Amino acid sequence: MTRYVVIGGGIVGLAVAHRIILDRPDAEVTVLEKEPRLAAHQTGRNSGVIHAGVYYQPGSLKARLCRAGSQSMVEFCAANDIPVQVCGKLIVATDDSELPRLRALHDRAVANGLPVKLIDGAQAREYEPAVRCVGGLHVASTGIVDFTAVCQALGRLAVAAGATIRLNTRFTGVRVRGGEQVVRTTTGELVADVLVNCAGLYSDRVAGLAGVRPAARIIPFRGEYYELRPERASLVRGLIYPVPDPRFPFLGVHLTRSIDGSVHAGPNAVLALAREGYSWTKGNLRDLADLAGYPGFWRLGSRHLGYGLAEVRRSLSRQRFARSLARLVPELTEADLVPGEPGVRAQAVGRDGSLVDDFLIAEGDRQVHVLNAPSPAATSSLEIARHIVGRLPV
Incomplete structure (x- = not known):
């Protein structure tokens, strides 16, 4: 019996745990999640879009796994009574x-x-x-779903098949003992044969604690959302996006109807002052020191300084935010917007200041590290899991 430890209780980690149990029923699977609940960060704070795969370089992992994932995600939701809609x-x-x-x-x-x-x-x-x-x-083929509900279903299915999910449990390191890996956590040690890092915002740090030097560093970008007032939600039937400017790394603010009928507006993209920096007032000295000491951060900043300043101005002005939306739907005004829940995107950046464009998955000796899995990772999660598990040692 092979023992697997999966770090991270977001949608990618849970999809990996579920896939291991499906493909290897004799396996012992443990998921470690530092928060008291699943899907606490990126998964639970996105717009709920099942992406089709329009933007990605043909042949890339993102392109292949997103296209397959958009179909398998809809099928999974239908099979597990999770509301889903392919709205285009x-x-x-x-x-x-x-x-x-x-x-x-x-x-x-x-x-x-x-x-x-x-x-x-x-x-x-x-x-x-x-x-x-x-x-x-x-x-x-674009759709909408509640990815938190998907996580809950994946967790239930994995546990029902024999997996263990340990909440409030932070990974703190690992040491090799013969052919085993002794995994240290805040709630004690456990022994694994294979370690899978799906830690999202902390994936590079987890890799470092596991003895791997990541090829890129996570830089957190906060995405701020508004919602349309309920009486104005009828202005948007589905999903409306601008044409992205390839000179810049993000898609621009857009309008997305959620599975519950509400309409999200956003996100913008500003540097977060902490890996869990969901507001301008939430900072973390260690996270800021990591940024300041990383050459890739300064190179990225110098390359996109004008874009970044424009995003900051839009972050600080609801009127500017509304003007961006009015380019898509002219009837929208500042009065139509109410603050929504922000998210933080874990974006891997190379030492040369380039944003890692594709999913980045590093394999080591009985370890796998998912080092870059921003959007469309939620859409692609079932296929990312299939891709990873197919390469894991038995």
């Missing part, structure tokens, strides 16, 4: 200068094998009557 998504060009980028995005989506079509402004309003644009890209 509209990416819109608000002026003629964005049309070449829209066409390039269409070509990439086609290369990724996705059901997409280019449409004009009038056709876009058939999907979203309140939108104003000169052209759009409709992505039929």
Whole structure:
């Protein structure tokens, strides 16, 4: 019997634990989660979009696992009575200068094998009557779900099949003893044959504690959301996104209807002052010292200084935030927005200041470390798990 320890009770860690139990029923699986509940950070604080895989480099892990994951996620939800909806998504060009980028995005989506079509402004309003644009890209396979509910289901299924989930348990290190790994935690030691690191915001630190030098460092970016007032939610039928600017690392603020009928607006992207820095007032000296001492942080900052300052200004001004949304739906005003729950994205950045664009998974001696799994990791989680477990030693 092989003993597996999975670090992290977010959607990737739980999907890995569930997949191990499915594929290897004799395995002993333990999930370690430092919080008192599952899905406490990235998984439980996102917009709930099941991405189709439009943006990703053809042939990359993100492209392949996202496309497969969007289908397997919908199937998993249907099989486990989790509300899910494949509502489609509209990416819109608000002026003629964005049309070449829209066409390039269409070509990439086609290369990724996705059901997409280019449409004009009038056709876009058939999907979203309140939108104003000169052209759009409709992505039929995009959906919405509550990923926290998915986590709860994965946890229940894993435990029912024999796995153990230890909440309030922080990983603190590991030492090798013969062919075994003695895993140290805040609630005692346990012995494993295989260690899988799915620690998200702390994945690089966990890797370091396990004796691995990560190829990149996690830099946290806070995404701030608003919600539309309920009486204005009818302005958005599904999902409305801008055409992303390839010079910048994030997609821009967008409008997403959630599975409960509410409409999220955002997120922006500002540097978080802590790995769990969900507001400007939440900082952490160790996290800030790590940033200050990492050359990749300064190189990234110098490369995108103007973009970063613009995001900070938008973070500090609801009026600016509303203006960004009004480019997509002109009827929206500052008065239509109420603060929503923010999230923090764990983004791996190389020493040269480049954002790691693909999923980054490092394999070692009876260890696997998921070192970069931002969006679309929730969408792709079941396929990331399949990819990882297929490579784990038995």
